Amino acid sequence: MIESYQLTQGDTPLLISMPHAGTALTPEVEAGLNKAALSLADTDWHIPKLYDFAAELGASRLEARYSRYVIDLNRPENDAPLYAGATTGLFPDIDFDGDPLFRDGQVPSKEEREWAKEHVWRPYHNALERELARLKARFGYALLFDAHSIRSMIPRLFDDQLPDINLGTFEERSCAPGLSKSLQAVCSDQSRFTHVINGRFKGGHITRSYGDPANHIHAVQLELSQRTYMNEPGDDQQIFAYRVDRAAEVQPVLRKVLEAMQRWGEASYSKS
Template identity: 55%
Template sequence: MTPFHFTAGKLPLLVSIPHAGTQLTPEVDAGLSDAARGLPDTDWHIPLLYDFVRDLGASVLIGHYSRFVIDLNRPADNQPLYTTATTGLYPETLFDGTPTFAEGKTPSAAARQEYLDNIWQPYHQQIQQELARLKAEHGYALLFDAHSIASVIPRLFDGQLPDINIGTNSGESCSTAVIEAIKDVCAAQSDYSWVVNGRFKGGYITRAYGQPQQGVQAVQLELAQLNYMDETPPFAWQQDRAAQLQKVLKPMMQAFLQAGKPL
C-alpha cells in the first residue's frame, strides 16, 4: 500500500492528516496486544471531517498507515516532544499506558528502519515538496496539521480536554496575526471550549515546518473526539455533531487563509 494519499489544490494551503491511517504491516498486525487491536489511538474520521477543505481548494495529505506502525508526527530521531507523558516514533504503549504489543512481539529494529525509510520519509518528503511548490507559486505557504484525540485520557492530561486545542509551538510556528485571527473565530462562538498552546502545542510537523520568517506558517489543531464521533468502539461518526463542529472549522480555515497572507 502506498504510504499516503495526496491531492494538490489551488490555494497556498496544505492540510496534513498524519494519524487517520489504519493500515498495518504484517509484523505490526501479528504483534499487536489485544488492547491495541482495535487501533484506539487513531484520529478517526478526520479526513471526512475536513473534506470541506477540498472545496475551498486546499491541498490534502493523508497518511495511510496506523501510528502503531510509525508515528508521522514524531521526529525521526525519536526525541520526546513533551516533558509529560507521551508516545514515541514507534509507540510502545497506548495513550492510556497499556502495551501496544504482546510480549516478545515488538517489530524488529530492521523492520522499523524500513517503516522509517518507506512510510515516514515519503510523507515528509511530500510535505516538503508541496510547501516548496506553494511558496514558488504563491510566495508563501500555510500548513494546517489536523488531529483528534479522546476527550479524557488521565495519563496524558487532567480532567476533560478542551474541545478545540490550537498549537503553534508556543507562538513560533506562525505569525501573531494568524494566532489572533484563529482566536477570534473561537471567541465568536460559545458551543466549544478552546485553548491555545495548552497540553498540545504542536507535534513534529508543526515545529519542523512552521517557519514564518521563511514564508511557511503552521498550525496544529487537536480536537476532542466527542464533538464529532463516539469515543468508544466502534468509534462511529456522528453526522449532526460533525456538521455543528464544521461551522467553526470552516471559518477557522478561512481566517488562517486570510491572516496568513504576507503583508
C-alpha cells in the same frame, strides 16, 4: 505494499496534513499487536471525512495511510521527546493509557522499524516538504494546518476533560502572531465549543519543524476533541463511529478556522 500517503493538490496556499488518520498495518505489526491494540484506539478517526469540505476551499490535502502504531509521523525521526510529561514515541509500544500494544516478545524488529522509516515516515515528510515548497514558489508563502483529534478523557496525558478545540502554534514560533490572533478570534466568536491555544498540545514535530514564519511558512496544529464529532468509549452507540449530527455542529467552526488562515495570508502577503 500500499502507498504510504495520498496527496491531493489544491490551488490555494493552504495545505492540510493528516498524519494520524491512517489505519493500515504491516504484517509484522499486525501479527504482534495484542487483541485490545488491534482496535487502533489511538487513531485520529475520520479526519479526512470531517474535513471533506477542504476541497471547496482549494486546500491541498496530505493523508497518511499507515497507522501510528507502525510509525508515528508526528515524531522526529531520531525520536527526541517533544513533551516533558507522558507521551508516546516514534515507535509506540504503549497506547495513550499506558497499556502495552504488543504481545510478549512481539515488538517490531529493528529491521521492521528501519523499513517503516524508509517507506512510511520519509515519504510522508518528503511529500509534505515538496508540497509546501510548491505552494511557497507559487504564492510567495504557504499555510500548513496539521489536523489531529484525540479522546476527550485520557488521565495519563492530561487532567480532566480536554477542551474541544486545542490550537497549537509552538508558543507562536511556528506562525506569525497575527495569524494566531486571527484563529483565536474565530474560536472566541462562538460559544458552542471550548477552546485553548498552546495548552496541553502546542504542536508536534510537523508544526515545530515546518513552521518557519521568517521564511513565509506558517504552521498551526489543531487537536480536536473526538467527542465533538464521533462516539468515544463510554458512548451508548458503536464505539469510534462517526456522528453526522455532532460533526454538523463542529464543521462550520473548522471551516471558519481554515478560512481565517486563508484570509490572513491574503491580507498579509498582498501588501508585500
